[in-house]
Amino acid sequence: MQLIKNAKILEDSHLVTRDVLIDGKKIVKVSENNNLKVDTFDAKGAFLSSGLVDVHVHFREPGFDYKETIATGSQAAARGGFTTVIAMPNLNPVPDTAERIAAQIKLNETNGTVHVKQYGAVSADLIASKISDISGMSAAGAVAFSNDGKGVQTADTMLQAMVAAAKADKPLVAHLEDDSLLHGGVMNAGKQSKKLEIPGITGLAESSQLARDLMLAKATGVHYHVAHISTKESVALVRIAKLQGVNVTAEVSPHHLLLSDTDIKGDNALFKMNPPLRSQADRQAVLAGLLDGTIDMIATDHAPHGTAEKNKPFREAPFGITGIETSFQLLYTHLVRSGVMTLETLLQRMISAPIASFKLEAPTEIKPGETADLALFDLEHQKTISVDKFKSKGKNTPFIGWQVYGNTLATWVDGQLVYQSL
Ligand SMILES: NC(=O)N[C@@H](CC(=O)O)C(=O)O
Ligand SMILES: [Zn+2]
Ligand SMILES: [Zn+2]
Numbered sequence: 001m002q003l004i005k006n007a008k009i010l011e012d013s014h015l016v017t018r019d020v021l022i023d024g025k026k027i028v029k030v031s032e033n034n035n036l037k038v039d040t041f042d043a044k045g046a047f048l049s050s051g052l053v054d055v056h057v058h059f060r061e062p063g064f065d066y067k068e069t070i071a072t073g074s075q076a077a078a079r080g081g082f083t084t085v086i087a088m089p090n091l092n093p094v095p096d097t098a099e100r101i102a103a104q105i106k107l108n109e110t111n112g113t114v115h116v117k118q119y120g121a122v123s124a125d126l127i128a129s130k131i132s133d134i135s136g137m138s139a140a141g142a143v144a145f146s147n148d149g150k151g152v153q154t155a156d157t158m159l160q161a162m163v164a165a166a167k168a169d170k171p172l173v174a175h176l177e178d179d180s181l182l183h184g185g186v187m188n189a190g191k192q193s194k195k196l197e198i199p200g201i202t203g204l205a206e207s208s209q210l211a212r213d214l215m216l217a218k219a220t221g222v223h224y225h226v227a228h229i230s231t232k233e234s235v236a237l238v239r240i241a242k243l244q245g246v247n248v249t250a251e252v253s254p255h256h257l258l259l260s261d262t263d264i265k266g267d268n269a270l271f272k273m274n275p276p277l278r279s280q281a282d283r284q285a286v287l288a289g290l291l292d293g294t295i296d297m298i299a300t301d302h303a304p305h306g307t308a309e310k311n312k313p314f315r316e317a318p319f320g321i322t323g324i325e326t327s328f329q330l331l332y333t334h335l336v337r338s339g340v341m342t343l344e345t346l347l348q349r350m351i352s353a354p355i356a357s358f359k360l361e362a363p364t365e366i367k368p369g370e371t372a373d374l375a376l377f378d379l380e381h382q383k384t385i386s387v388d389k390f391k392s393k394g395k396n397t398p399f400i401g402w403q404v405y406g407n408t409l410a411t412w413v414d415g416q417l418v419y420q421s422l
Contacts, residue, residue: 002021002415003039004376005034007043007046009030010045010049012161012345019032019047020048020372025371025415026415030366040422041241046378048375049351050362050365050370051411052347053084053350054299056302058073058301059073062107066324070111070116074111075392076392078411079407083409084115089146089147090150091104094124096137102140102141117143120134122146122172123302126150127147134161139230151174151178153178159236162224169278171229176234177209177275178208185276186198186201187201188261189261196314203232203233207237210234214238214248220246223248225249228296229256230275232284237286238289249296250296251298252298254300256277258280259271259281267354269311269313269337272314282393296353300323304392304393305317319393320396326392331350332377372412377409379406381407382403
């Protein structure tokens with residue numbers, strides 16, 4: 001047994017001081033002044049939450065171990081306060097068969113220090129027009145399906161994938177990108193791309209494919225989930241679709257909530273990701289969508305890359321930034337402390353919404369009987385984001401040097417202390 005003493009927890013929207021007793025994997029008691037003589041962790045008044053949940057991460061193993069591994073990625077997750085994540089299938093080999101899914105799940109369980117769930121690919125190598133064995137992969141343990149990194153180019157492929165995912169009762173997650181509208185773009189098309197003379201990607205590449213998909217989702221009844229939503233038109237489309245009863249959910253990344261293309265001051269690929277940082281108006285729209293529930297949840301799209309490749313010019317560097325170690329502190333500082341949303345709402349968007357949408361077995365409350373997947377955050381002291389402290393191999397973040405509150409002090413998975421800040 002172990003005891004976490006003097007933790008602040010949210011109870012009926014209020015912060016109260018509690019002692020949390022853990023036996024094995026489970027919370028067994030939540031009370032005041034528990035003086036049981038067992039192994040004790042003094043939380044010293046810091047904020048204890050159920051572990052965060054991220055439905056969109058890239059852990060790069062197998063195939064791209066120089067960028068990240070399941071071990072380093074899941075240690076980074078623990079350092080960010082996350083206890084359950086779902087890993088994308090843009091790996092080598094791509095998990096696009098039942099056999100490969102089974103092998104990947106084994107690898108995730110062996111090497112992961114948090115719960116690492118797995119996406120199956122919608123089609124072979126993420127690009128084939130013929131869909132993969134979605135029912136077989138589902139039976140083998142894939143929790144959802146996506147070709148993330150690539151858009152599904154034809155309506156027919158998407159329609160078949162949706163029919164199969166609906167049958168398997170699993171979410172179909174869309175990275176929206178119409179290749180025919182890209183024209184070599186690498187940042188948002190607009191004033192800033194013109195100023196920097198960097199080729200632009202129009203928001204239409206996302207929203208036009210979304211409009212198509214929403215009609216297909218309505219026809220099939222599939223749970224359709226929009227990955228990394230980024231434009232005001234996309235938010236409007238999801239809002240209308242929800243009103244029409246389409247079974248749609250959406251996620252937004254911390255960077256699309258906090259940055260826009262005007263933050264790109266020069267040729268710096270630390271600001272390069274897909275979808276790109278959009279306009280101020282788009283940023284306002286995704287924030288408004290998150291606040292009113294049109295956008296259901298936050299997902300980091302943690303996309304680690306090597307330092308050398310991210311040091312290349314904007315046109316050549318790979319798309320993607322890391323995010324799992326910085327997301328809670330950035331959002332706590334810039335949305336909660338600044339008064340845009342309550343801590344409760346932020347946690348709903350980072351814990352209960354993803355768990356409910358993806359039907360994950362993970363705790364949403366600190367109470368007896370729940371699994372002891374927990375994260376302890378320091379809401380009082382300011383820290384500077386420094387990649388030197390990253391557990392992730394990926395140091396590619398535009399948030400270096402930002403001052404933040406909400407640093408993770410400790411993380412428990414299944415009752416085991418898996419991270420502690422020194
Ligand atoms: N987001 C990115 O810019 N990159 C992701 C792929 C993706 O999420 O589309 C990656 O795997 O690096
Ligand atoms: Zn994507
Ligand atoms: Zn991604």
